Amino acid sequence: MATQIQETEPGNFIQRAASWPIQVKNYFEELQMEMRRVTWPSWKQVRATTGVVIVAVFAFAAYFFVVDQFVSSIINKLFNAFTR
DSSP states (O other): OOOOOOTTOHHHHHHHHHHHHHHHHHHHHHHHHHHHHOOOOOHHHHHHHHHHHHHHHHHHHHHHHHHHHHHHHHHHHHHHHHHO
């Protein structure tokens, strides 16, 4: 069952404020431990995946450009047909 913190007690706020530096210190200690456990990719893997991302971005840009031009031409033809 969850415990509730009562805001009405004046000592409660002071206790929480006093424990804040300890909580921050614990957070950064845990963060350091987790960062030591991370398996970092090699430089070769980083370059390869970066290349894939750049190629994919340009491929999607080209695809959306073609689709946009196609839809734009259809809409323009519809507007021209109905405004005559």
